[in-house]
Amino acid sequence: MPRAVRSRLPVLQKAPTGISGFDDITGGGVPRGRPTLVCGSAGCGKSLFALEFLIRGATQFGENGVVMTFEETAEDIRKNVASLGFDVDQLIADKKLVIDFVKVDRNEIEENGEYDLEGLFIRLAHAIQTVGAKRVVLDTIETLFSGLSNQAILRSELRRLFGWLKEREMTTIITGERGDGQLTRQGLEEYVSDCVVLLDHRVVGQISTRRLRVVKYRGSTHGTNEYPFLIDEEGISVLPITSSGLDYEVSPERVTSGVEGVDQMLGGPGYYRGSTVLLTGTAGTGKSSMAAQLARSTCARGERCLYFSFEESPAQILRNMKSIGIDLAPFVRKNLLRFHTTRPTVHGLEMHLVRMHKLIAEFKPTVVMVDPISNMRAAGTLDESTNMLVRLVDFLRKSNILGFLISLSAQGKAIESTDEGLSSMVDTWLLLRDVESNGERNRLLYILKSRGMAHSNQVREFLITPGGIRLVDAYLGEAGVLTGSARLAQEAREAREAQLAAEEVERKRLALDHRRKSTEAQIEALRAAYHAELEEFERIAAGETERRQEAERIRQAMARSRRITGTPALNGRK
Amino acid sequence: MKKDSPRRKAAPKATAKRTTKSPEVPDDAWNLRLYVAGQTPKSLAAFSNLKRLCEEHLAGRYHIEVIDLLKHPELAQNDQIVALPTLVRKLPEPIKRIVGDLSKTERVIVGMDIAKLDAI
Numbered sequence: 001m002p003r004a005v006r007s008r009l010p011v012l013q014k015a016p017t018g019i020s021g022f023d024d025i026t027g028g029g030v031p032r033g034r035p036t037l038v039c040g041s042a043g044c045g046k047s048l049f050a051l052e053f054l055i056r057g058a059t060q061f062g063e064n065g066v067v068m069t070f071e072e073t074a075e076d077i078r079k080n081v082a083s084l085g086f087d088v089d090q091l092i093a094d095k096k097l098v099i100d101f102v103k104v105d106r107n108e109i110e111e112n113g114e115y116d117l118e119g120l121f122i123r124l125a126h127a128i129q130t131v132g133a134k135r136v137v138l139d140t141i142e143t144l145f146s147g148l149s150n151q152a153i154l155r156s157e158l159r160r161l162f163g164w165l166k167e168r169e170m171t172t173i174i175t176g177e178r179g180d181g182q183l184t185r186q187g188l189e190e191y192v193s194d195c196v197v198l199l200d201h202r203v204v205g206q207i208s209t210r211r212l213r214v215v216k217y218r219g220s221t222h223g224t225n226e227y228p229f230l231i232d233e234e235g236i237s238v239l240p241i242t243s244s245g246l247d248y249e250v251s252p253e254r255v256t257s258g259v260e261g262v263d264q265m266l267g268g269p270g271y272y273r274g275s276t277v278l279l280t281g282t283a284g285t286g287k288s289s290m291a292a293q294l295a296r297s298t299c300a301r302g303e304r305c306l307y308f309s310f311e312e313s314p315a316q317i318l319r320n321m322k323s324i325g326i327d328l329a330p331f332v333r334k335n336l337l338r339f340h341t342t343r344p345t346v347h348g349l350e351m352h353l354v355r356m357h358k359l360i361a362e363f364k365p366t367v368v369m370v371d372p373i374s375n376m377r378a379a380g381t382l383d384e385s386t387n388m389l390v391r392l393v394d395f396l397r398k399s400n401i402l403g404f405l406i407s408l409s410a411q412g413k414a415i416e417s418t419d420e421g422l423s424s425m426v427d428t429w430l431l432l433r434d435v436e437s438n439g440e441r442n443r444l445l446y447i448l449k450s451r452g453m454a455h456s457n458q459v460r461e462f463l464i465t466p467g468g469i470r471l472v473d474a475y476l477g478e479a480g481v482l483t484g485s486a487r488l489a490q491e492a493r494e495a496r497e498a499q500l501a502a503e504e505v506e507r508k509r510l511a512l513d514h515r516r517k518s519t520e521a522q523i524e525a526l527r528a529a530y531h532a533e534l535e536e537f538e539r540i541a542a543g544e545t546e547r548r549q550e551a552e553r554i555r556q557a558m559a560r561s562r563r564i565t566g567t568p569a570l571n572g573r574k
Numbered sequence: 575m576k577k578d579s580p581r582r583k584a585a586p587k588a589t590a591k592r593t594t595k596s597p598e599v600p601d602d603a604w605n606l607r608l609y610v611a612g613q614t615p616k617s618l619a620a621f622s623n624l625k626r627l628c629e630e631h632l633a634g635r636y637h638i639e640v641i642d643l644l645k646h647p648e649l650a651q652n653d654q655i656v657a658l659p660t661l662v663r664k665l666p667e668p669i670k671r672i673v674g675d676l677s678k679t680e681r682v683i684v685g686m687d688i689a690k691l692d693a694i
Contacts, residue, residue, distance in 0.1 A: 100651060109671045110681070111673050112673070112675070113675035114619075114675045115659060117656060118658040119611070120657075122658075123647065123651060126647035147656075
């Protein structure tokens with residue numbers, strides 16, 4: 001925020017109203033020390049707006065206030081704001097607030113000659129002095145015009161009054177009834193030129209919506225849209241759609257989707273924390289089951305999960321999810337999982353949104369589910385429901401809450417689009433669809449987009465089993481993706497083929513074994529023959545040696561016998 | 575308008591008590607309150623117009639209380655004073671208010687029901 005830079009420049013000082021949302025639109029509140037005109041038709045909440053400004057000023061910002069009311073008595077005001085939890089009596093007792101009821105009844109007043117409204121100035125000055133007020137509310141000062149007839153005097157006096165308030169640097173809210181063709185009946189906008197806020201209360205299709213628009217804000221930028229607002233037990237809440245901007249923090253942390261297969265398809269760890277996941281699908285494709293699975297894994301981590309259901313009651317969800325093995329009841333008991341179930345048409349979209357805001361702020365979940373977003377349209381127009389959802393998504397992102405939005409896509413429509421036009425808003429978009437083939441419907445899941453993660457481009461078959469959701473690879477056959485029994489047949493065929501192949505290998509292995517054995521037998525036989533020959537050879541060789549030795553022995557024996565009969569020399573001579 | 579002194583004129587019409595007790599106003603006398611803010615031309619005009627009128631029509635039976643709101647701002651709320659000057663007829667009831675400098679005497683007479691009284 002360039003606040004520091006701004007404060008050095010002589011820019012318009014603003015006084016926060018404390019009205020949630022309004023200060024966001026106006027960048028800080030109403031112009032400080034100047035009058036602001038709040039106008040609108042009867043029952044649009046302008047008095048309440050003014051009073052809340054005053055009371056919050058006194059209670060939250062240390063600026064005491066004076067309300068000069070021309071229509072309601074002090075007692076009425078006390079009662080009106082008591083229902084919103086403001087204790088006016090205490091504020092009055094603490095000298096923080098003054099209520100001055102100005103009664104101007106034409107029947108009781110006669111005009112005669114020249115007069116001015118000095119009495120009003122004196123009363124106001126006195127009230128301001130009593131509490132040291134910084135804020136003033138003039139609740140429907142136009143009532144003076146019905147009580148007094150001299151328009152010329154009234155107009156000049158009003159002009160003087162606004163100047164007087166400005167001089168005293170009173171942050172003032174003046175309320176005015178909406179007139180024909182102009183903002184107020186008496187053209188007060190002519191006098192109050194600094195800031196004009198228009199409130200409106202419209203009923204469309206029997207559902208009422210209050211709206212607020214900053215018509216003019218001199219010297220300041222402001223949101224120019226019409227912002228829905230509502231009045232509930234905590235006062236006015238304006239719901240700015242654009243005030244949040246896109247400057248929220250993001251988390252690199254990933255959380256599981258609750259389904260292993262989906263995590264795998266998302267590249268491992270699952271969704272980013274604080275991201276927005278959209279799950280679209282036709283009827284009966286298992287959208288709620290996906291949500292339940294996510295709820296279970298969230299609660300199992302000890303985190304909180306808030307489930308907005310616009311179709312089923314909590315008991316129904318619990319029962320149905322139990323049938324697929326997801327028992328959520330323990331988490332509900334541990335207050336980790338909370339269901340909030342309403343019909344979309346119970347109240348307008350704004351009310352839904354604010355209730356969601358409040359519940360989220362109160363329960364502090366890390367995962368919020370909306371099941372389904374597609375029938376929010378029943379509570380308004382398509383545009384309005386888109387607006388509302390965009391704001392919801394913004395809010396969830398800002399709060400770093402994982403938003404899991406379920407949308408029912410109508411049969412026969414382009415499946416890759418949502419009526420709500422949310423597709424560009426979400427971070428991860430899962431699509432569930434069913435394929436009809438071979439007389440059966442089977443579910444397929446794929447990821448249309450997932451920002452910031454490497455995700456699978458595959459179509460997986462999505463099975464809802466008694467043990468929860470399971471993803472299996474879809475088979476791509478000649479006729480396209482095979483699912484269901486076609487996939488089973490394919491699986492069986494492949495199993496059979498695999499078995500045959502295994503058998504073939506075994507057979508070959510056995511044959512080889514045989515071959516090895518026969519080879520070994522042959523080797524053995526050859527070796528035996530060789531041994532036999534070797535033995536034979538050795539035997540012969542041994543016999544030959546023996547024979548030679550015998551011969552030598554005989555020769556020596558003969559020689560010896562010859563020497564006995566004659567000398568060898570004689571023998572030679574002969 | 576008669577030229578007689580107001581006191582004498584009132585005497586035959588009303589009770590003797592009222593005439594005689596001119597400084598101490600009787601219980602059923604006219605109780606008039608004039609709210610002003612300082613000595614402005616308008617407030618001075620209003621006072622003199624009122625005084626003259628009362629002397630003419632209500633001599634001895636009226637009591638005028640002038641309240642300067644600059645001095646007593648807290649009194650403005652009680653009588654629901656918005657415009658100044660304001661004349662409030664506290665008595666006789668019902669309470670009536672006239673705002674302005676009372677320059678249109680005829681209308682003051684009608685507005686305050688003085689004419690009715692005169693007719694008695």
